[in-house]
Amino acid sequence: MELAEGETLRVKGSAPDPYVLAGHGSWYSCTCPAWQFQKGPLTRRTCKHLKGVLGAAAEEARVREAEARAPRRRKPQRTPPRDTITDDAGREYELDD
Numbered sequence: 413m414e415l416a417e418g419e420t421l422r423v424k425g426s427a428p429d430p431y432v433l434a435g436h437g438s439w440y441s442c443t444c445p446a447w448q449f450q451k452g453p454l455t456r457r458t459c460k461h462l463k464g465v466l467g468a469a470a471e472e473a474r475v476r477e478a479e480a481r482a483p484r485r486r487k488p489q490r491t492p493p494r495d496t497i498t499d500d501a502g503r504e505y506e507l508d509d
């Protein structure tokens with residue numbers, strides 16, 4: 413089963429009120445605490461309700477794809493400041509180590 417964008421589905425969970433699953437195009441949301449408090453971007457979150465409705469394999473594949481698409485986190489590369497000398501004309505020269 414799939415949830416189209418803008419489509420919602422109520423799923424009865426352990427809470428008295430049903431959880432609401434919603435489709436957002438390429439990702440899905442759920443109102444359960446497991447989803448709400450999950451770390452990471454919304455597009456990569458999932459929970460047992462989404463897995464139950466959409467299929468665990470399909471959800472896991474979707475999350476993996478979202479991870480693959482996300483820009484990799486890179487450590488900012490810092491180049492150490494180089495010593496420079498300035499000549500009388502105001503020109504700067506970098507000194508090679």
Ligand SMILES: [Zn+2]
Nearest residue numbers: 442444459461
């Ligand atoms: Zn849920």
